[in-house]
Amino acid sequence: MSEWQNSITDVQGLTIGQAEDHRLKSGVTALLCDAPCVAAVHVMGGAPGTRDTELLLPENTVERVDGLVLAGGSAFGLDAASGVQAALREMGRGFAVGPARVPIVPGAILFDLLNGGDKDWGRYPPYRELGYQAAQNAGRTVRTGSVGAGTGALTAGLKGGLGTASMKLDCGFTLGAIVAVNALGSATLADSRHFWAAPFEQGAEFGGLGWPAPLPERVSALRLKGRPLQPGTNTTIAILATDAALSKAEAKRLAVAAHDGFARALWPAHTPMDGDLIFSLATGAAGRGADLDAMMDLAAFAGTVMARAIARGVHDATPADGDVMPCWSSL
Numbered sequence: 001m002s003e004w005q006n007s008i009t010d011v012q013g014l015t016i017g018q019a020e021d022h023r024l025k026s027g028v029t030a031l032l033c034d035a036p037c038v039a040a041v042h043v044m045g046g047a048p049g050t051r052d053t054e055l056l057l058p059e060n061t062v063e064r065v066d067g068l069v070l071a072g073g074s075a076f077g078l079d080a081a082s083g084v085q086a087a088l089r090e091m092g093r094g095f096a097v098g099p100a101r102v103p104i105v106p107g108a109i110l111f112d113l114l115n116g117g118d119k120d121w122g123r124y125p126p127y128r129e130l131g132y133q134a135a136q137n138a139g140r141t142v143r144t145g146s147v148g149a150g151t152g153a154l155t156a157g158l159k160g161g162l163g164t165a166s167m168k169l170d171c172g173f174t175l176g177a178i179v180a181v182n183a184l185g186s187a188t189l190a191d192s193r194h195f196w197a198a199p200f201e202q203g204a205e206f207g208g209l210g211w212p213a214p215l216p217e218r219v220s221a222l223r224l225k226g227r228p229l230q231p232g233t234n235t236t237i238a239i240l241a242t243d244a245a246l247s248k249a250e251a252k253r254l255a256v257a258a259h260d261g262f263a264r265a266l267w268p269a270h271t272p273m274d275g276d277l278i279f280s281l282a283t284g285a286a287g288r289g290a291d292l293d294a295m296m297d298l299a300a301f302a303g304t305v306m307a308r309a310i311a312r313g314v315h316d317a318t319p320a321d322g323d324v325m326p327c328w329s330s331l
Contacts, residue, residue, distance in 0.1 A: 006205065007142040008176035010166040011241040013037065013283035016178065017138030018148030018162070019130045022320055025117025026072035028080040028127060029148035029162060029180065030134035031239055031281075032088070036064035036095075038245075038282040040252035041106065044259050044269075045235060045276030051078045052106040056279075058248040062104055066093050068279050069107035069131060070149035070180045070237050076125035081107035083131025108277045110182040110235040112152035116322035142178065145316030149180035149237070155266075155314060156186040156223040159327045163313025165205070165305050171294040173286055175301055177258070177309040179238035183276075185268045186223045187314040190216035193331045195315070197265040197307040205308065206315035207328075222268065235275035236262060236310065240302055244290045246282035255280035257299035261306025278306070 002010075009016055013034040020027025041056045051069075055062045066088050071077035085103045088094060094101030113119055134148065142164050144150075150162030160183065166176035181187065188195055189212065195201070198211045225234060240258040255278045262269040262276055270276050280302075290298055317327045 005140060005142065006166055007164040008166060008178040008239065008241050009140040009142055011174050011176040011243050011283055012285035014241055015138040015140060016142045017134040017136065018143055019133035019137060020147055020151040021126060021130065023118050024126065025115050025152035026112050027148045027151035028130040028134040029070040030084045030131060030138060031068045032135060032138045033066055036066055038063060038248055038251050039065040040248050040255050040280045041277065042252060042255035042259060043277045045274035046272035048275035048277050049075055049078065049109040050277065051081050056106060058252055062095060063248065065106060066103045067105045068239055069105060071107060071109050071127055072112040072149055072152055073125060073127050074109055074111045074113055077109035077127045078107060079125060079127040080131030081105045083128040084135045087132050087135035108237040110149065110153060110180055110237055111233045112182060115152040115154055116324045117152055144312055146318045146320065150313055153180055153182035154225060154325050155181060155183045156225045157325065158314060159317040159323065159325050161313040161317035163309040163316065165308035165312060167301060167305055169297050169301060171297050173242055173244045173290065173294060173298060175298065175305045176241045177238060177305045179236060179306065179309045179313055181236050181310050181313040182234055183236045183266045183269065184225050184234035184271050184273050185266045187266055187311055190219045192216050193328065195311040196267055197311040200304040200307050202308065206311040234273050236266065237277050238306060239279045239281060240306060241281040241283065242298060243283050243286040244298065245284035245286065245288060246290060250295065251280045251282050254298055254302050258302040258306045260303030261310065264303060265307040265310035
């Protein structure tokens with residue numbers, strides 16, 4: 001058995017590739033499926049930016065995807081999926097339509113245009129090329145923090161980042177999550193170093209601090225990235241994966257349940273100004289479906305894995321020239 005990574009790639013059949021431009025303060029994270037995977041999506045934020053998410057609805061024809069993309073760049077970043085699609089086409093991958101093959105690569109973006117990076121890219125944004133590079137870089141090792149789609153991510157008072165986590169359930173299935181955290185709200189309690197996700201932490205994956213006692217003053221006060229609020233300038237985008245063999249409807253249910261992890265790790269979450277979205281994937285590598293008891297476990301722990309991934313993304317962020325917010329490590 002492969003070494004445990006505490007990442008989404010612990011789910012058999014998946015690799016992750018990342019590419020970033022630190023001058024731009026933005027980047028792309030690409031998930032590639034070894035074989036096409038059943039996928040679904042659930043959006044709970046009020047300002048999403050997506051590509052090809054309609055085909056993931058249970059009533060629509062295409063059952064499986066070849067990859068998924070998380071990218072910075074706001075609407076410009078939707079080009080990243082074209083780069084990943086190009087790389088997959090070169091690999092001979094894609095949905096067969098007669099002699100033609102069309103790689104199916106849905107994607108989602110976050111807003112990182114006002115984070116101190118140089119966005120003077122000329123006529124065309126660089127995201128298609130970053131997407132292609134990310135796909136070429138795909139492997140089992142997953143970098144976290146200020147990388148990929150999390151390179152220029154920001155939260156309320158701290159840099160955001162790219163986080164991942166995984167767990168093996170008693171029912172035998174594996175769950176994994178990867179997330180780019182660019183939330184309007186905060187991942188920490190008040191001005192402290194303590195994460196909202198602390199009750200679910202495994203080991204010291206994001207500092208091992210637990211919750212403070214007593215709780216900080218004004219712990220329930222609303223902390224936001226900035227005012228006046230600007231629509232579309234925030235978003236936490238994520239992928240949840242399992243090795244269970246699921247239908248599109250069952251995968252959709254896991255995407256819905258995984259949003260509990262946003263609410264456990266961020267305050268506030270799912271606001272009208274966030275485009276909060278979760279893709280879910282079922283690789284089927286376990287070779288069996290999930291009965292009712294197993295689906296209960298998958299749904300419950302989808303939220304805890306997601307909460308841990310969010311906290312890791314913020315915890316692992318690193319400083320860079322031109323930053324407009326500090327990192328958690330500087331607190």
